[in-house]
Amino acid sequence: ETGVTQSPTHLIKTRGQQVTLRCSSQSGHNTVSWYQQALGQGPQFIFQYYREEENGRGNFPPRFSGLQFPNYSSELNVNALELDDSALYLCASSPSQANTEAFFGQGTRLTVV
Amino acid sequence: EDQVTQSPEALRLQEGESSSLNCSYTVSGLRGLFWYRQDPGKGPEFLFTLYSAGEEKEKERLKATLTKKESFLHITAPKPEDSATYLCAVQPGSSNTGKLIFGQGTTLQVKP
Numbered sequence: 001e002t003g004v005t006q007s008p009t010h011l012i013k014t015r016g017q018q019v020t021l022r023c024s025s026q027s028g029h030n031t032v033s034w035y036q037q038a039l040g041q042g043p044q045f046i047f048q049y050y051r052e053e054e055n056g057r058g059n060f061p062p063r064f065s066g067l068q069f070p071n072y073s074s075e076l077n078v079n080a081l082e083l084d085d086s087a088l089y090l091c092a093s094s095p096s097q098a099n100t101e102a103f104f105g106q107g108t109r110l111t112v113v
Numbered sequence: 114e115d116q117v118t119q120s121p122e123a124l125r126l127q128e129g130e131s132s133s134l135n136c137s138y139t140v141s142g143l144r145g146l147f148w149y150r151q152d153p154g155k156g157p158e159f160l161f162t163l164y165s166a167g168e169e170k171e172k173e174r175l176k177a178t179l180t181k182k183e184s185f186l187h188i189t190a191p192k193p194e195d196s197a198t199y200l201c202a203v204q205p206g207s208s209n210t211g212k213l214i215f216g217q218g219t220t221l222q223v224k225p
Contacts, residue, residue, distance in 0.1 A: 035215075043157070045214070058212065096211075103159055107156045109154070
């Protein structure tokens with residue numbers, strides 16, 4: 001158990017809809033990163049939040065956005081869902097921006113139909 | 114371009130048959146190299162961090178090593194419960210964030 005919890009665990013959405021995924025970071029961790037993992041692939045970095053500010057972004061369009069709250073929990077929002085957004089979305093928390101030894105949650109499986 | 118390549122993509126071993134997984138990387142400066150284990154449908158589980166060439170770390174039947182261009186995950190006398198996908202990731206030195214660049218993983222199956 002890493003102490004990083006994500007909700008929901010599974011979700012089915014229709015193309016064009018919007019979705020919000022949630023992550024509670026491990027106690028004492030102030031940095032949260034989000035990753036997208038397509039089937040059979042390694043995770044891809046979406047963005048990182050440090051002390052409520054976005055601190056780095058991967059190659060994802062603006063319809064992927066996020067928030068971090070004062071308790072360091074985080075949300076990932078995806079607008080105008082596309083079929084290719086179907087994936088496992090992973091949240092990782094770490095004690096600092098350097099992300100040394102980041103710990104992952106169990107993920108949210110999003111299916112877009 | 115920063116890149117991580119893992120080989121083989123899949124590996125089948127008999128219980129007790131030792132082997133190694135490879136992770137080759139190209140990165141602009143290396144802050145750290147990470148190994149994770151991932152079971153189907155679950156999030157990656159942290160195993161090791163390596164920071165400099167020549168460094169080695171061990172945990173039970175697993176041993177990770179690092180050179181300037183690659184890392185190996187050695188599995189000694191594996192058991193069926195070691196079956197999983199093993200992911201390698203690097204943290205580029207050029208980035209001031211914690212961005213990790215992952216390989217595609219090696220799926221290990223250990224048969225009893």
